[in-house]
Amino acid sequence: MAVELLISTDSKQSEELAQNIERQNSLRQREDQKTYLQAIEIIDKKYTDINNTAVMVLSSDNWHQGVIGIVASKLVEQYNKPIIMISVKDGIGSGSGRSIADFDLFEALTTIEEDLISFGGHKYAVGMTLYQEYIDIFENKLTDYVRKNMVSSQTKATIPIDSHLEPYDINNRFVGWIEKFAPFGSGNKRAVFYTERVTVATYPYIVGRNHLKLKVIKDGVDLDLIGYNLGEYLTVLKKNSLIDIAYSVEMNTFFKKKTIQGKLIDIKITG
Template sequence: MHKEDWHLGVIGIVASRLVEKFYRPSILLTSVDGILKGSARSIPDFNLYEALKECEDILLQFGGHKAAAGLSIHYDKINDFKKRFNEVAKKNLTPEQLIPTLEIEAIVELNSITPKFRRILDRFAPFGPQNMKPIFLTEKVEIFDRPRINSNNHLFMKVRKNGSMVFDTVGYNLGEYAQSLLDLNGSIKNTYIDIVYTIESNTINDMVFPLLNLKDFRISQK
C-alpha cells in the first residue's frame, strides 16, 4: 500500500498493526523527496529480507531482517514491485502458514502475576521482532463485569480467578468477538474463559497496575 501524505515515522507501526490484524506480510510506502520510501513487516514463516532480495533489481535500496525491513523505490516501478513481491509470497507461503499461531511461553495463574514477577519480566526488555514479549495462558478465568467495546473495536474486560485480584484486560481489534460471551439481552452467558495475553502496565494516579493485553480467548471447557 502507498500514499503520498503518510508520515514516514509511523508507517512501520501501522504495518505491524496490519500484520496483527490480517496475518499477512505488509508493506507501506510514502513519498519522500520524489521517491517512495517505506517499512515492511512479516509473519514468522515468511523471510521478508529474502523476499525483498528477489526484488532487488526493482528497488533502489532495502535493508533489514526476516521480520522487518525498510525500502525505497521509484514511482514508476511500484506496479512491477507489487507483482514480483506477490509472486514471491505466493511461491513461498502455504495456506497453512497463513493461519495465525501464538507461541505460548507458559501457563500461569493470575495470582502469580505479582510485582516481583513483573520486575523479572522487565529484565528481558527491550522487546521487539527478535525478542518478543512472552505470551501466557490462563485457563478458566471469570469475567468479573460486562465486557465493553469502544469505537475502535477494542475489547475491555475485567477478570479474576480463585479469589485473585481483578485484572483489567484489553483486546485490540477483538471487539467483534465479544458477542460470543453475551446473550441476546447483552448479559454475560459464558462466564469462564481461557485467555492468552502479554503483560503490560497501566498507570493510574501515579500507581502502576498490570494490564493483560489479550491476544486471543476461548470459552472454557466445562
C-alpha cells in the same frame, strides 16, 4: 551516552548521564506508543477484511524512522501478517518490514526491486527506500507475491505458551522485568501466558473496527484485556462467563497514565 555511563567514575556525572538516558528512553517509548496507535487507526480504516489481507503496507509523513521497525514487530505479533511501515520525508519513503514465521520477506523484495531505490535485510526483517509515488505500486506487487507464495500453514498461528500465570502474580514489577527483554520481534517474542477459569467481570465491548475489550477477575484480582481482531467473540461472551485465556502482558499508556493490560491471543469458553 550509555557507554559513558558505564565507564564513568564521577558520581555526579553518572547521575546526570543516567537521567538523560531515562529521559530519552521515555521520549522513545512515547513515540513508539503514538506511532503504534496511529498504525492501528490506519489498519482499521484501510484493511476492512483482515482475514483476507496478505500483507500490510502502512505509510505516514508523521513517523520517526527510528521507531517504525519496533512498531512493525508489535503489529506482526498482533495480526500475524508481514508488515511494512514507511516513514515519508521530502518525497522519499524509508521503510522497515517484519515478517511472520517461515516467510522470506527479503526474497519477496528481490522480485520487485525495480520499484525500490535500495533495500536490504534478511528473511524476517528488511529495510528499503522508495519514491513516495511508488508506494501503492509496491504494495500491489508485494501483495500479489505474498498471495502466490505464502502457504496456508504459515498464516495459521500456533500459540506457544511460555508459562501458566495467575492474576495475583501480575504487578508493575513483573511487567517491568518482562519489558527488560525488549525490543520484541520475530527472534524475541513477548512471553505468552495461560490462565484457566477467569470470570468475565464486565460486559465485553468493541473498540475500533473489531477489537474486543473486557475485564476479567480471579481470586479477587482483576485484569483489563484487549483482543485485537477478536471481535467475533462478542456474541458468545457474557458477563460472568468462565473462560481460559492465552495472553501477553504489557504497560498501556493512555493520556500519560500507565496501566497494566493483557493482550489477548485466544479464548476458550469453559462455562
